[in-house]
Amino acid sequence: MNEESTYASREAIPATLDEPEILLAFMPPNQKQRRMAFATVLVLFVVFVITAPFISTPLPQISTFIPIIETAVFICALITARLLFAQYSVSRSPELLALASGYLFTALIVIPHALTFPGAFAPMGLLGAGSQSTALLYIVWHSGFALFVIGCALLKDVARETGQYQGPAVRAIGSIVAMVIALVGG
Secondary structure (H helix, E strand, C coil), X not given: CCHHHHHXXXXXXXXXXXXXXXXXXXXXXXXXXXXXXXHHHHHHHHHHHHHHHHCCCCCCCCCCHHHHHHHHHHXXXXXXXXXXXXXXXXXXXXXXXXXXXXXXXXXXXXXXXXXXXXXXXXXXXXXXXXXXXXXXXXXXXXXXXXXXXXXXXXXXXXXXXXHCCCCCHHHHHHHHHHHHHHXXXX
């Protein structure tokens, strides 16, 4: 069956929210979206080439830089996690639950990372931080998120019928949130 007849048959039948085909997370990118992604990569590459000669130029130290940046990361990751959890409650897709958990993990791990950063809130960091605490949290943060993304990719191949949680979405989301909080707290 070719793509044109598939799309034509979808337009003839009214879609419901239970069908994953109408959700943005399951739609393939069109040609315009691919061009926009390529243009974005091209612009970023040009900016990199322009700024590369200044790589050895030190910038002035601003003690509030890390708390500001990590607050922005926290807010963005929390909003993304919330949107993905909402998408999960509609689609019941396990890969969306894994990805939302990864963003929640990122939002929560940023808090101790910022607090232990030397010079951000205290000269040696807070929370009894040692000399390598911030670096270790950075590694845990990025490795943990990568593991959640790998889990998302592996769950994408799971059959929809066997991979969907049949209970209330609130219960699944609540248990995942509790597990992520416990993971970050540990």
